Each structure stands twice: as C-alpha cells, then as structure tokens.
Amino acid sequence: MAETGTKTPRERYRTQVRAEIKERAWEQIATAGPSALSLNAIAKQMGMSGPALYRYFASRDELITELIRDAYRSLADTFRATSGPGPNHAALAHALRRWALDDPQRYFLVYGTPVPGYHAPDDVTAIASEIMTTLLDACTALPSDSPATPFETHLEGHRQWADGHPAPPAALRRALTFWTRLHGVLSLELAGHFTGMRFDPALLFTAELDDLLAH
Amino acid sequence: MAETGTKTPRERYRTQVRAEIKERAWEQIATAGPSALSLNAIAKQMGMSGPALYRYFASRDELITELIRDAYRSLADTFRATSGPGPNHAALAHALRRWALDDPQRYFLVYGTPVPGYHAPDDVTAIASEIMTTLLDACTALPSDSPATPFETHLEGHRQWADGHPAPPAALRRALTFWTRLHGVLSLELAGHFTGMRFDPALLFTAELDDLLAH
DNA sequence: AGATTTAGTTAGAGGCTATCACGAAACCTA
DNA sequence: TAGGTTTCGTGATAGCCTCTAACTAAATCT
Missing domain, CATH: 1.10.357.10 (Tetracycline Repressor, domain 2)
Structure with missing residues (x-):
C-alpha cells in the first residue's frame, strides 16, 4: 500500500485518546455546562495525571x-x-x-x-x-x-x-x-x-x- | 419618625457596598461573561482582601x-x-x-x-x-x-x-x-x-x- | 543497537472559591 | 460616657483549577 490511509500506530493511539477526551468533555458539558469543563477531572477519569492532557490539547x-x-x-x-x-x-x-x-x-x-x-x-x-x-x-x-x-x-x-x-x-x-x-x-x-x-x-x-x- | 425609611448607618453602608460589588460584577460580566466573574478580583478592585466579600454575598x-x-x-x-x-x-x-x-x-x-x-x-x-x-x-x-x-x-x-x-x-x-x-x-x-x-x-x-x- | 521522538510523570507557580479564627472598629444601651 | 455586643475586615488555610517545566520511560525510526 503506497497510501498510509491507516496511520502509524502512534497516530492511531493519539487520535483515539483525543476522541476519548472529547467524549468525556461532552459528558461534562452536558451535565454542568461548558464553564464547568475541567481538564484535570477528565484526566483523572481517564486514569492519568492532570498535565498529561496538554499533550493532546494545548x-x-x-x-x-x-x-x-x-x-x-x-x-x-x-x-x-x-x-x-x-x-x-x-x-x-x-x-x-x-x-x-x-x-x-x-x-x-x-x-x-x-x-x-x-x-x-x-x-x-x-x-x-x-x-x-x-x-x-x-x-x-x-x-x-x-x-x-x-x-x-x-x-x-x-x-x-x-x-x-x-x-x-x-x-x-x-x-x-x-x-x-x-x-x-x-x-x-x-x-x-x-x-x-x-x-x-x-x-x-x-x-x-x-x-x-x-x- | 415612626418609620425608619432611612435605615441605620450600618445598613446604609452595607447596601452601598453591596451596590458597588454588583456594579463591578456587571463590568466584569460585560467584558468577559458571567463565567469570568471573580469575587477575588472584585474585592481587590475595591481595596479589600478576598474573603471580605463573603460578608455581603454568601x-x-x-x-x-x-x-x-x-x-x-x-x-x-x-x-x-x-x-x-x-x-x-x-x-x-x-x-x-x-x-x-x-x-x-x-x-x-x-x-x-x-x-x-x-x-x-x-x-x-x-x-x-x-x-x-x-x-x-x-x-x-x-x-x-x-x-x-x-x-x-x-x-x-x-x-x-x-x-x-x-x-x-x-x-x-x-x-x-x-x-x-x-x-x-x-x-x-x-x-x-x-x-x-x-x-x-x-x-x-x-x-x-x-x-x-x-x- | 543506538539515536530520537513522544507520552507520561511529579513539582510548582499563580489563580480561584470558600471557611475559619482572630483583631478592630462601630454601634447600642445602661 | 463606659461596657458589652454586633459587625467588618484580616490573614491563614484547604482544596480546586490551568498551565509550565524538568525529568523518566517507552515507543519508534534509522
């Protein structure tokens, strides 16, 4: 396959984590509005420590x-x-x-x-x-x-x-x-x-x- | 005067401070929306330290x-x-x-x-x-x-x-x-x-x- | 196999809300 | 006017938050 339609495993993982972060973010927004959205809380929900999310969203x-x-x-x-x-x-x-x-x-x-x-x-x-x-x-x-x-x-x-x-x-x-x-x-x-x-x-x-x- | 239409000086002061707090709050809301409203910032603007505002708003x-x-x-x-x-x-x-x-x-x-x-x-x-x-x-x-x-x-x-x-x-x-x-x-x-x-x-x-x- | 990129960690600065205990001022009353 | 009481403002503190920085460890590329 000349085309990498399926990306490198790292990229796959990366987009999947980004997707999960957004998923959780939507849940938070649905229950408490956008102002209550907390990167920290999302990170903990996903079993990682706060600053890790900044690898995925600036x-x-x-x-x-x-x-x-x-x-x-x-x-x-x-x-x-x-x-x-x-x-x-x-x-x-x-x-x-x-x-x-x-x-x-x-x-x-x-x-x-x-x-x-x-x-x-x-x-x-x-x-x-x-x-x-x-x-x-x-x-x-x-x-x-x-x-x-x-x-x-x-x-x-x-x-x-x-x-x-x-x-x-x-x-x-x-x-x-x-x-x-x-x-x-x-x-x-x-x-x-x-x-x-x-x-x-x-x-x-x-x-x-x-x-x-x-x- | 049987009626205290004009309240005691303390109450006058109190309502005046409450009014000023709301004034500043409106300014903050106008420039950055309600989610950016900060009691701390308002207190500092008024020359008093953070927790003082909690005397006026719970x-x-x-x-x-x-x-x-x-x-x-x-x-x-x-x-x-x-x-x-x-x-x-x-x-x-x-x-x-x-x-x-x-x-x-x-x-x-x-x-x-x-x-x-x-x-x-x-x-x-x-x-x-x-x-x-x-x-x-x-x-x-x-x-x-x-x-x-x-x-x-x-x-x-x-x-x-x-x-x-x-x-x-x-x-x-x-x-x-x-x-x-x-x-x-x-x-x-x-x-x-x-x-x-x-x-x-x-x-x-x-x-x-x-x-x-x-x- | 070695060099490099990337993911995740902890530590920490600086902000916020909110509670608490304490001093000080103002007020009411005798 | 003197004494007790209420109220105001303070600093300290706990517990959140965002975001940066330095470091470790793992995955990837050459």
Whole structure:
C-alpha cells in the first residue's frame, strides 16, 4: 500500500485518546455546562495525571473550540444529509429540532451565549456558511409570488453573506426568518423557559414552521 | 419618625457596598461573561482582601442570582413603563430591543444559555410572569378576527401559564410568537451571528415586528 | 543497537472559591 | 460616657483549577 490511509500506530493511539477526551468533555458539558469543563477531572477519569492532557490539547480553550467545531460540523452534515432537490423546509426544520433536542448543550455551543472576547476560527465560520448555503438552496427552490418588501430590497443590496448564492431576495429573507424564528422557539424551549407553562413546545415549533411555509 | 425609611448607618453602608460589588460584577460580566466573574478580583478592585466579600454575598452563585434578579426586574420595569392602555406591541418590541442592546450580557443573563443545574428562585419566576402579563395585556387589546388554529385550541386547553389572565387563545398565541420571534432575531444579533453578513439587524427586527402586527 | 521522538510523570507557580479564627472598629444601651 | 455586643475586615488555610517545566520511560525510526 503506497497510501498510509491507516496511520502509524502512534497516530492511531493519539487520535483515539483525543476522541476519548472529547467524549468525556461532552459528558461534562452536558451535565454542568461548558464553564464547568475541567481538564484535570477528565484526566483523572481517564486514569492519568492532570498535565498529561496538554499533550493532546494545548489549552482548555482549544479543547472547547474543537468541540464547537465538531458541533458545527455535525449540524452541517445533518443538514446536508436532510437536504435534497426541491424545497424541503419542513424536513430541514425537523432535522434541526431533532439535532437540538438530541444534545441541547451542543446546540448552545453553536447558537448560545457567546463569550465576549471569543472569535471563532475561520474554518468554523466556513462551516457556518455551509449550513447557510444548504438553507438557501431549500429557500431558492420555493417559488415566491408576493411583491418584494422593503427589507427584501435592503437584502438585495447587502447580500455578500449569501456568498455568491443565486437566491432571489425573497429567498434570502425566507432563509433569515427560517433561521431566526425556529431558533427563537428552540432556544427558549431548550433553555427551559417553557417548562412552567404546560403547552407542548413541539406544537409551537410546527405552528411556526407552518406559518413559515404558508407565507 | 415612626418609620425608619432611612435605615441605620450600618445598613446604609452595607447596601452601598453591596451596590458597588454588583456594579463591578456587571463590568466584569460585560467584558468577559458571567463565567469570568471573580469575587477575588472584585474585592481587590475595591481595596479589600478576598474573603471580605463573603460578608455581603454568601457565594459567587448568590451574587450571580442577584444580578439575574436585577436583570429581570429591570426588564419588567421597562416593560411596565412602556405599556399603556391599548395594543402597543411596537412600543414594547422597541423597548425590548433597546433594553437588550443597552447591555447584551444582561439580556443573556435572562434569556441566554442556562447552567444545566440552575433553578431560578421563586421570586425571579414571579417577575418573569409579570413580564408575560404585561405582554398578554398588549395582546389582549388587539382584536383577532381569523379563525382559531389548531395550536390555539391546544393553548386554550393549556393556559395555566397565563395565570388567570383573561386573554383569548389568539392573544396567547400572539404573545408566544411575539416572544419567540423577537428573541430569535435579538439573540442571534447580540450573539454576533449577523456580524459577517452586512445587512442591518434593525431592519430584520422591524420586518419581523411588522409581520407580527399584520397577521 | 543506538539515536530520537513522544507520552507520561511529579513539582510548582499563580489563580480561584470558600471557611475559619482572630483583631478592630462601630454601634447600642445602661 | 463606659461596657458589652454586633459587625467588618484580616490573614491563614484547604482544596480546586490551568498551565509550565524538568525529568523518566517507552515507543519508534534509522
């Protein structure tokens, strides 16, 4: 084999340990949030002493960034797998909701409260725009008949973020509202702001989705 | 004076020190987020040694809870001050946006990513329902003509959260969408998810608001 | 087999939360 | 105004944490 598709044993071991560290990190985040993530505790869980982890991640921040990257990647893949030809908003929406409920902290890592200083590395924002592209595809596939709103004409003049995507202004607007409205419902639901109230969040979600599809 | 409206000097001093501590805490939160809040650092800033702060707040968590309480209180007051007789959604919405932009971290303390274990004390949830009541008032004042949707009939059966408020189902639905849609736009804007894109978030916000008022 | 890279160790600096025991100041009361 | 009591702030300390540095031992490469 000319290609070392399977890497050297050391590299195999290394990636496997990195994976286990991330695994434990996800568990910690799920139970106590990202701020409670402790490299020391992970190391002890894995039977090694604190500083050993620094062979695998340069810092706590780098580990968290890696988790954020994985979260983005996971959502982008889910979206791409759901996306097909034609307008499949509903499928995307439900895929999003399933993905969010599957691991709320993972959702919050992507769309939750940011740390003021933090700036995502370029490859992460690239994944974000990949997600947006999938969404724009779905929106472009939907015909739009109603006349352009003022905001849509504003968007037509500020469409750099669509990154060359040929979506018409109405589709840009549709993608944005798809994003903000579903995020509005989802983030409040995941944050537990509906728990006291006894209605079914899933119905609110689909009601918003229906409204999105109707107009 | 039978009433000690002005307290004893000790109490005056005490509340003043508590206020200064919270002041510094807000500054720290604004620049580095709640997770970076350090009692030690605040103490040093105020010229006293670490443990002294524990005379004023039993723990870091208690201080943060107090900040959350103040944030809720501030929003409830803003809402109540904005609310008048009749349907003034637009005023409420813009008051909300101003309040949010005024101090994004304060907004996130209320509506942002929650710490998994954390449960807000009862008086805080009471303020939350006070906010909801103000919103329901505005929604009730608006006439609704369209036929009830399935979700609205569902809400009619699960309206405990309205806490005896006489709002009709359509108003319940309207209050929820008001909340989720505006939060959707605001939270993404404050979290910086629109920064790369060059459009004006204010226009998206008012576009969503207009849509809310139109239907 | 020897040289080199890498994984893991302990020690330690410096930060944090939080508790405790102690001195000192302020306050209340007789 | 003098004495007892409450309250404030202190330093010391325990126990976490992140992260660096020097060192050992094992695996890998030549």
